[in-house]
Amino acid sequence: MIVYTSGTTGSPKGVMLSHRNMIAAAEGFIEVNDTKPSDNWLSYLPMAWVGDAAFSLGMALVGKLVVNCPESPESVQRDLRELGPHAMLAPPRIWENMLTSMQVKGGDASPMKRRVFEYFRSLAERCELKRTDGKPLGLGERLGLMAGELFVYGPVRDQLGLRNARWCYTGGAPLGPDTYRFFRSFGINLKQVYGATEASALIACQSNAEANPNTVGRPMPRIEIKIDGNGEVMLKGDNVFVGYFKQEEATRETLVDGGWLRTGDAGFFDKQGQLVIIDRAKDVGKLSDGSAFAPQFIENKLKFSPYIREAVAFGHARPMVVAMIAIDMQTVGTWAERKGLPYTSFMDLSRKPEVAGLIAEEIAKANATLPDVQQVKRFLLLNKELEADDAEMTRTRKVRRKFVAEKYAAVIEAFYNSKDQVEVTMDITFEDGRKSSITSDIAIEDIKRPQTVRQAA
Structure with missing residues (x-):
């Protein structure tokens, strides 16, 4: 399969991915995530993007996901609510658009509804910060979250079509920590996944217990990651691509030292062993x-x-x-x-x-x-x-x-x-x-x- 890069730092390149590449990436992801046969998946993203191909093809074959296609681009939100998928992957722009839509609806609501929404939103975000810091919630906060689930959080998830979602991932670009915490505070198990077209879309992901807006999680099974002397993230594994289509020189520049892939991203490992991506190495x-x-x-x-x-x-x-x-x-x-x-x-x-x-x-x-x-x-x-x-x-x-x-x-x-x-x-x-x-x-x-x-x- 040939999948083209997005062209962030230059002209798009044709990435040649083998059957082995895609299967290895899917197997590693399934080992560390709660996927079940017959889980519903909505294939609404362009298949030209490697992220959708990894799930709608690789994950469906290995994990036996049921792939559903929307009726049209305009009906995606309606189809999402109707289907209620068990998992979801979306780039940051989708999550940002969802947040904007909720903020607009909140602003257009009656003064009473607006005050109720803002009260429970503020409560949820405070509690999410406490959970992130490992601090216990007080009785009043727990009771408040129970009421919020009835009046705000549950209805919002239902409107977004995420009422059945056990996990959701954001990937393809960094998601702002404020947006990330907003969705998690509303009971959406949003986590970060890190990948690259040249790595069959998947390199590292977060577990439920280690969700953090500042990291992208741990390397997936059988993927080796190191940080070179310039701070660039490099990796090696069966998910690493075969080469660029008809671009041998670019392949040699990207695959070095016996199969190590240069990602072009600057990063480091924190004290807990979580990978942190700073930015594109050229942009820092x-x-x-x-x-x-x-x-x-x-x-x-x-x-x-x-x-x-x-x-x-x-x-x-x-x-x-x-x-x-x-x-x-x-x-x-x-x-x-x-x-x-x-x-x-x-x-x-x-x-x-x-x-x-x-x-x-x-x-x-x-x-x-x-x-x-x-x-x-x-x-x-x-x-x-x-x-x-x-x-x-x-x-x-x-x-x-x-x-x-x-x-x-x-x-x-x-x-x-x-x-x-x-x-x-x-x-x-x-x-x-x-x-x-x-x-x-x-x-x-x-x-x-x-x-x-x-x-x-």
Whole structure:
């Protein structure tokens, strides 16, 4: 089987995976997870993504899962509720969209329902943090969770189609810790899985007892992992691919020293033996003062806001962190309608000073959870969404950083030259293949420094 990489750091490459590769990955996963024959599985993700192929093909063959296909892309959420699968895999964007949907529904509810939802949400998150720290729950908290299960948590799981799910995984890219804890606090057994196309999708995963937003778990059986001198994660096992299709030089650069796979990810093992992934090795950098700069960590904090769909942070070899923000059209549009703020398009909405003020408040909230040096100091609202058709994102919604940095080089320079606006030309690709461009002046906003800053955990 040939599966193409997403092309995060370059052009997509054809990864040749053998029958042995896929079966070995599935067998290792089943050994450490609660899978049962006849478990229902919804195959709703693109099969071009190796994550879906690993479960809908490999796991179905080895673990005898029952694979169900949705009627159409538009009916996935309805089919999910109707089927009630026993397990689920989704990339971070799906979980973020689910969270945004719940936050929007909560905001549109009556004042009484909103207060009830917020009370039990806050209680659940406090209890989840206690459980993570190994602290016991008080009698009042346990009783509160029982009431919350009846009024909030159970109905939410049912609406999401996860009422029967014994475990759910997020993979393909990092998921923000706030989003991760939100779902776990609502009784969804969400865990992290780490993999790569070249490793048949599966490398490490978390057990129920070791779920942690800051790690990706332990290596799966018969997979050997080491960290090289540059901090890059390397692995060896029967799940490692045969090679890249018609790219022998790239194969030799990736498979080294007798079969060790270079993942391109920077990471380390914590004291408990859990693998921690920091970021793509090429993306990890330092600010001009030598402070560490991990853009994905900052971006995930920003994307916890329901009003921010995408964020791209910059800061390597620079004096401060800045960010380009793409608003969430649906949630910001709903907010604008409630405020009586008219708009005609994404561009028009993103240029409203009131929207800039809203996003500034959301960034300030994210900054409050970050160390001072990693806080976003300036930002800009893009006048269009970042799109895979414009080569700014991969099809799995990962930012193509090198391309974005080159495309928006003028914006980055304006951030650091203290300019208050910059002329931006954006290319747009329509569904029929036609191309166009938009040129406009976009304001650059500064974030006011909060009075107190709480250090990130």
